[in-house]
Amino acid sequence: MxxxxxxxxxxxxxxxxxxxxxxxxxxxxxxxxxxxxxxxxxxxxxxxxxxxxxxxxxxxxxxxxxxxxxxxxxxxxxxxxxxxxxxxxxxxxxxxxxxxxxxxxxxxxxxxxxxxxxHPDSDIYCALAECASNLGQIERGVEWARAAVQAGGGERAGALLARLLLASGDAVGASAAYDQAIATHACGADTLAAAGALRLRAGAPREAFQLLGAALAQQPSQHAAALALAAMMLQHRDLDAALARLKAALSAHPTCVAAHSNLGLALLAKKKYVAALTCLQRAVWSAPLSARAAHNLGLALLLCRRPASAFCRLATAAALQPRQPYTVLLIGIALERLGDARADAAYARAAALAPGAALVRVNRAARLARAGLAGRAAEEARAVAEILQGEEKPDAQLSSSLATLLALLRDAGVQLSDLPDHLPRGDTPDDLPEDDMTADEV
Known part of the structure; x- marks a missing residue:
């Protein structure tokens, strides 16, 4: 008031x-x-x-x-x-x-x-920055937000400046603005949660954990902080702690699409398929135009061996976001399980959208091998080997899949002399999260 x-x-x-x-x-x-x-x-x-x-x-x-x-x-x-x-x-x-x-x-x-x-009025400057942002004048809004910070606008001005800098693509400047606001003012849970989520995207999990924990200590019902912490826990395969955070987020925000989707993925990782499908379906009902929600539900349906239902959901996701290679890859898998000849086109489209994605290329190589095109499968396998060799920490599951595929091709009499002598092995699979169960972006 x-x-x-x-x-x-x-x-x-x-x-x-x-x-x-x-x-x-x-x-x-x-x-x-x-x-x-x-x-x-x-x-x-x-x-x-x-x-x-x-x-x-x-x-x-x-x-x-x-x-x-x-x-x-x-x-x-x-x-x-x-x-x-x-x-x-x-x-x-x-x-x-x-x-x-x-x-x-x-x-x-x-x-x-x-x-x-x-005298300079920080409230006026903050309001000017918000109006400029709503009009699409982000740079002008940043200038007004800086003026609000200089006029003593406190937490509101600092958080507004950080949001506008992030909207303009300056993530480093936004992080610095959050740091200054937190260091000079007693910030609320919303600002701490936003700063923690930004640090999580920047690849600083330790600092992000501290900020998100401070936000939840100040306001336990802060669903954005709970979602971000749950995403970190899902990445580290701490499923029980992630489930607790997601349930807390849903109690504060029952219609949160990301919370329902992440909860479904966590339950899917624990092999509780019925509960996972229920949560993912709720996410789709809450956001019918969310490509990510439809993608996750399609993935779960594929794992539950329901390729026809999975194809319907994945086709919706591809219509909403046509240039997502992993959605197109899952469409190819669903079509192959249905015995549809269009699976080859879907695999080729996914490889064209992400030529440097080892997961997409190794799946296409396996599809070509199953179709009897051993020569083309060998070419794809060579490309996957080169991609994995260029990575610092190659995925162990992809390396194992590639080795299995190469062994089958050699047994079929395919010449693979130009492959590297030592294929990358990667870390142990238990230390790595599964790529197809990555948490939603917060």
Whole structure:
């Protein structure tokens, strides 16, 4: 709830003589007694011939809180007509315009309010940055957010600057802005969770864990922090701890698509297939246009040996996100299990979308070998070997699959003399998460 500003009376002697009731108007507004507040404001307007500025102002705040922004604009404009040099009603006009989605007019109103203020106002600068961001002017929004930070905007300005820098593609600058905000202010759980998620994407899990833990310690129902921690635990195969975090996230946000999807993947990894399918289906119901949710459900259906249902879900995911190679690869697997001749085209399309993905290429090589095209399968196997040799930590499961495929090709009489003498072995499979069960991005 917004705290109404204190107005200076136009005639202090007259106010003292008849007794000002602005304090009672203010008290009723901040206590949420809006009906009594409106009655008192109408009474004051009758006594002052509709020239009581503070009554106009508080009525505008009440209307704005109720979502009646057009009526609120009329009250604030009455305040401006009575005293044009006061920036507070103009700021409320700009805020109501922003709530109506009229961002250009809101931006202009905030600029006029900035001209009337005697000192830099961080609230105005933050609002200008948000309006510029909504208008697609990210760089201009970053400039206003920096001005808000310099004007002492506190946590709000720092978090806003970080979000806008991240939207502009400057992840390093966004991380630095979060660090400065956390170091100089007592930040809330939302800011800590956003900073932790950014650190997790940047590949700093230790710092991300500290920030996310601090966010949950401050607000245990902070679902974004719980989701990010669950994603970290899924990557490290700590399924029980991930399930606990995901259940906490769902209790705070029951319609969260990422929580349902990650919970389904965790249950799938524990081989609880019915519960996993239920969670993934809920994710699809909550977000029918989410390609990731449809992809995960298609993967689960494939693992449950339901290729026809899996194909339907994967086709939906591919329609929503056509250039996702792993979705196209799963479509090829589903079509092959259904005995459809279009599987070869799906494998080729996946390899064309991700020519450097060893998982896609080794699956295509296996498909060619099963189709009796041993020569083309050998070419794909050579490409997979080169890709794995170029990786610092090759996947052990892919290396094992490649070795098995090469052994079968040699038994079939295929010449593989130009392959490397020593294929990469990678780490032990137990130390690595499965690629096809990666958690949703938070």
């Amino acid at each position: 917004r705290r109404p500003s204190v107005f200076v009376a136009k005639d202090p002697e007259k106010e003292f003589r008849y007794g000002s009731r602005n304090w009672l108007l203010h008290a009723r507004y901040v206590r949420g007694e809006h009906a009594m507040c409106l009655d008192l404001a109408d009474d004051l307007q009758k006594k002052a011939d509709n020239t009581h500025r503070y009554a106009h102002y508080v009525k505008g705040l009440v209307y704005a809180d109720a979502g009646r922004h057009q009526e609120a604009l009329e009250r604030f404009h009455s305040c401006i007509r009575l005293q044009p040099s006061d920036p507070e009603p103009l700021k409320q006009v700009a805020k109501s315009l922003s709530c109506q989605g009229r961002y250009q007019l809101s931006l202009e109103a905030y600029l006029e309010a900035d001209k009337l203020t005697k």
